[in-house]
Amino acid sequence: MTSLSDLPIRDDLRGRSPYGAPQLDVPVRLNTNENSYPLPEPVVEAMSKAVAAELRDLNRYPDRDAVALRAELADYLGHGLGTANVWAANGSNEVQQQLFQVFGGPGRTALGFTPAYSVHPLLATGTGTAWRDGSRGPDFGLTVGDAVAQVREYRPDLVFLCSPNNPTGTALDPAVLDAVLAEAPGMVVVDEAYTEFSRPGTPNALALLPGHPRLVVTRTMSKAFGFAGGRLGYLAADPAVVEAVQLVRLPYHLSALTQAAARAVLEHRDLLLGTVEVIKEQRDRIVAGLRQRGLTVADSDANFVLFEVGGDQRVAWRTLLDHGVLVRDVGLPGWLRVTAGTPQETDAFFAAIESVPTGSDSGPAGPAVPPAATGPAPTETGTV
Template identity: 75%
Template sequence: MSEWVQELLREDLRGRHAYGAPQLDVPVRLNTNENSYALPDEVVRAVSRAITGEIADLNRYPDRDAVKLRADLAAYCGHGLTAEQLWAANGSNEVQQQLFQAYAGPGRTVLGFGPAYSMHPLLAVGTATTWVDGRRDGDFGLTAEHAVAQVRAHRPALTLLCSPNNPTGTALDFAVIEAVLAESTGLVVVDEAYAEFRRPGTPSALELLDRHPRLVVSRTMSKAFAFAGARVGYLAAHPAVIEGVQLVRLPYHLSSLTQAAARAALAHADVLLGTVEAIKTQRDRIVAELRTDGWTVADSDANFVLFGRFDDQKSAWQTLLDQGVLVRDVGLPGWLRVTAGTEDETSAFLAAMKELRA
């Protein structure tokens, strides 16, 4: 960035880099936790019809509050939720940014537990919020005792809990979430971007909403719904929390086309979620085969796997790339992350890992 631009930037933004992952044209791309399966033909047709139905009225603004979409999201989430308890935006990133804008900001603190989603500290920077990393333990775990101690020490306006966590893939015990809720005087946000990929018996924080008005659960349609290009995320919370978010949302932030496409996708949720079990099978295959080959692998309830330990993960990343397989270097020394893709993509990755070990 040019020096004169650096001088014009806010001081706390100088020297920083924009969020992003490499977008390289290689045979096997497994670095951004996308769903590797294309939309089924019947969903493509349904989305096309829905979008076509909106085109003639593009001279009009969209439904500012996306009421019908929120009702559809509530029906999908279940647990007795209503449209008043759902809010949607351009990906879960915007949903979370709106929470920062409304409930954090100058003079307030947000608490997270890293390694976790790398966008969260950037949201804090963008909203002039103090960021505190409460840290996880050496095995990427988080105990209720440690989490409560951090809440007690920092009294955050927002506490962010990722379950399943990115980049580790690990889900949180309910005891951790409930302990944080009991101690916190601010909002507690459980980021469930990968919720649909949970292993059997792993509950969702949606089950706690009716008992905890300060709980917020954020999700996305990018992963399990294979809808990353549409940019639709949402949160579930007490209606009063959503009223606060509406104070900071941009006018007409979700286009008519986005709302129509998302509603068509939700109407075909059973078809779209049909790939989830296939992805989970490949995830579990990656975990099992890497462990058999002597690698250290974190347990995963997501559509990706964190694996290591490398003496130099940057060199390992490049070696895999040279074989046409793109994975993610998330900045954890000794570790890389791979998305669970199709069976063929997984086979290519595992073959490349055997070459790396040889």
């Protein structure tokens, strides 16, 4: 039987494993930062009608440039952005891949500050771009001095910054972005996949787009909109950047069905975004509960929490799984990441974590969990 090693694949891909997180059938899945709330029935009905209207014409190619969808995304973003400032693709991963294709490639370099989104270096490899692994401080923060020093050292063609950062949940200091924009010789990409979950007063990068033609902000409808299965990501940038990515995008890359469904979702954005505040309450509840338990927890502006287990994270991960709760081992020794979901899922997580030993302690720690949020959960229409 032929194996992968028998095929004439590129040398730099040999020995690598594909990206992936465990997809296990367990009662509580809190490992991939999905929105735990199903789409409300009015949104499902609107999507069904929108998709049905496209079915008869599937013998024709879709709008190659997704103009109507991009206009509605620009309207959602505000900040004076228009259709020419926005580009959409099948998830923010494809958007970022297109950025690598047009601004990276052989002989070019990209820089990220780890721990950060693990797909970025994979996209670099796939496009033949040299990846430089920058670093963060012990608190997972990134200072102006450290960021500028690393940009000066590597002189990258692409710099990737995440705010909030995955897997740590930490937001980016605006001063860091300002400094990187001033120092970087190439493109600066700010991945804002989780920005809707940020705490009040946390800035985003959209306001900096005017006057910064090499700044790109990427976003997704997977998280706050609960559209992970729909695969819709987008960027906001100077119109010249949108023109640039069209040089490498595949013809008709975004299907008519995806465009129709995404537009229906955007029409109901107020309804869908109603779950965001509920999820933020659960995130803050998780942070408080874990800290009461004596664990170190990273500040989070996302829909997930990174926490130190006080021992081998693989043992803690398995213990939680044995109790029906799937979280994410992100490869940081001693740390795990848990998605904030429904109040019931938070209850299950806290019940399971009581069985996880802390430090050298071989037995479960005593309960130290705040009460569940008393506000009502979202109804079928998504209100709270």
